[in-house]
Amino acid sequence: MSPLAADPRTHIDAQNPPGDPDAPKTKTALVVAPFQSKVYYAYDEGLWQEGGGGTGGAPIAKTTTFKELGDDPEGIAKGLEKVGHNVKLLIDGQATPGEVFRALQSRPTVIYFATHGA
DSSP states (O other): OOHHHHOGGGOOOOOOOTTOTTSOSSOEEEEEETTSSSOOEEEOGGGGSTTTTOTTSOSEEEOOOTTTTTOOHHHHHHHHHHTTOEEEEEEGGGOOHHHHHHHHHTOOSEEEEOOOOO
């Protein structure tokens, strides 16, 4: 853990003042992890480097899973539930475009979306 994250002075329990019009009416959360245990494919710069497969290599390669990288959507969901959020958790095959779209229609106040990208 970094020194800043371990410093208890950085842990501020922010509270909305009573009657705050900007405070969410309900505490809901959506946690989406479509590549938690599925291997995903991504652009691999190494394929285009000398000794990395040659210039005729494919522009994408199998990489890894988010679980292998240490992502923990279940832990995130439990943490949100601990502070009073009602959490919808979509992992792997549950995280289809239709399911994500339907879950977003409920307008969750917290959204955690674990994907790969540049």
